[in-house]
Amino acid sequence: xxxxxxxxxxxxxxxxxxxxxxxxxxxxxxxxxxxxxxxxxxxxxxxxxxxxxxxxxxxxxxxxxxxxxxxxxxxxxxxxxxxxxxxxxxxxxxxxxxxxxxxxxxxxxxxxxxxxxxxxxxxxxxxxxxxxxxxxxx
Numbered sequence: 001x002x003x004x005x006x007x008x009x010x011x012x013x014x015x016x017x018x019x020x021x022x023x024x025x026x027x028x029x030x031x032x033x034x035x036x037x038x039x040x041x042x043x044x045x046x047x048x049x050x051x052x053x054x055x056x057x058x059x060x061x062x063x064x065x066x067x068x069x070x071x072x073x074x075x076x077x078x079x080x081x082x083x084x085x086x087x088x089x090x091x092x093x094x095x096x097x098x099x100x101x102x103x104x105x106x107x108x109x110x111x112x113x114x115x116x117x118x119x120x121x122x123x124x125x126x127x128x129x130x131x132x133x134x135x136x137x138x
Contacts, residue, residue: 003040010038010045017059017090018047024101025057033108041083044074049083053108058087 001009014022018037025035025048039049041056048057056078058071075085086107093100 003043003045007038007040007045014038015059015061015090017061017093020097021048021057021059021093021100024097025104030101030105031108041078042081044077046078050108054082054084055107056083056085057104058085059090059093060087061090 014037022035022037024030026037028034030050033050033053035048035050035057036046037048039046039051041049046056047059049055060071071087078085084107086103088100088103
């Protein structure tokens with residue numbers, strides 16, 4: 001199955017967290033930016049991507065705990081091509097969507113050359129990945 005065919009399948013079978021976030025990203029609701037869901041970028045499929053802002057949003061469920069190395073390699077590949085990556089836990093999207101959107105809005109307002117540093121986010125010096133793990137009261 002090609003990457004494009006796989007992306008089409010993923011679009012048909014979105015998780016609850018993906019559906020919720022998509023309902024808030026679609027139709028240029030974030031500063032007029034166009035987001036795409038299950039968007040192929042090279043050999044990978046980004047959960048959400050805003051190509052004009054070079055921003056990828058990934059939602060992580062329990063399976064990602066076991067795939068850390070694979071996710072890191074994917075993030076490096078995307079970052080080497082100029083993409084910034086935001087990663088959120090599915091549970092954070094479902095329980096704290098406003099906080100998640102606050103981070104996304106901040107990332108879309110900052111042009112890629114001036115990479116924002118979010119408080120408490122572990123950043124690797126060789127590429128930009130924000131691990132957005134919310135610690136806000138529900």
